[in-house]
Amino acid sequence: MRIFDTHAHYANERFDGDREELIESRLPAAGVELICEVGCDLRDISATLALIEKYPHIIGAVGMHPHTAEHMTEAMAEELVRIAGNKKIAAIGEIGLDYYYDFSPREVQRLWFDRQLSIAEQVKLPVVLHIRDAMGDCMDILRAHRAGLIENGGVMHCYSGSAETAKECLDLGLMIGFGGSLTFKNNRRGVETAEIVPLDRFVFETDCPYLAPVPHRGERNDSSLISFVAEKFAEIRGLSPDEAAETAFENGKRLYRL
Secondary structure (H helix, E strand, C coil): CCEEEEEECCCCHHHCCCHHHHHHHHHHHCCEEEEEEEECCCCCCHHHHHHHHHCCCEEEEECCCHHHHHHCCHHHHHHHHHHCCCCCEEEEEEEEEECCCCCCCHHHHHHHHHHHHHHHHHHCCCEEEEEECCHHHHHHHHHHCHHHHHHHCEEEECCCCCHHHHHHHHHCCEEEEECHHHHCCCCHHHHHHHHHCCCCCEEECCCECCCCCCCCCCCCCCHHHHHHHHHHHHHHHCCCHHHHHHHHHHHHHHHCCC
């Protein structure tokens, strides 16, 4: 099984004890060939940039997460444009709206979500979208950026909306990201979305160290555990796990233009 983890956070402190050994040995042994390391706070993305510089098989995405949107400045926006010129930066993100935690004021989240979508259009990169309990406002903003999304693409990271809304996201040129939550017992929406997503429009991800799949739920997640996501998706769609993982691998390469 070839694995492309399209959304990971190996700069997280929970990997401080074994990061190098994990990335260089255990993950390749489990079939992990590609990883997208996502930097979420533009106040300091040095660890993200160091990882993508050190490892040929790790690419990066950078952006200001909605949790920290209130700290975003015009200077950071300009810096984001500059960093996007790095040949190993493959996307702008994760960006979006999070009304579940509301760590930043909603109007500020909307302002910088819209602005970062415009930056993605400017630098012609796909976007990695974090949307939680804010699908209505999200879709309004995405519709205003329809042309750029269709041209450059993107992914609904850890998608939690309805299958019906997923269809509109697909119409906007976005892919759907499936991670550990697909294996959770009560995630009916995730299953319904997996049932309808075209086989050329989905990717697998971890969001590690978070959201480990069943039977490892509650543990530290890593890219090797995507095998359990592949098994669940394969069960839903009548594929073999290897077929599901290989399809997601190729979709991820196309998403990030590899």
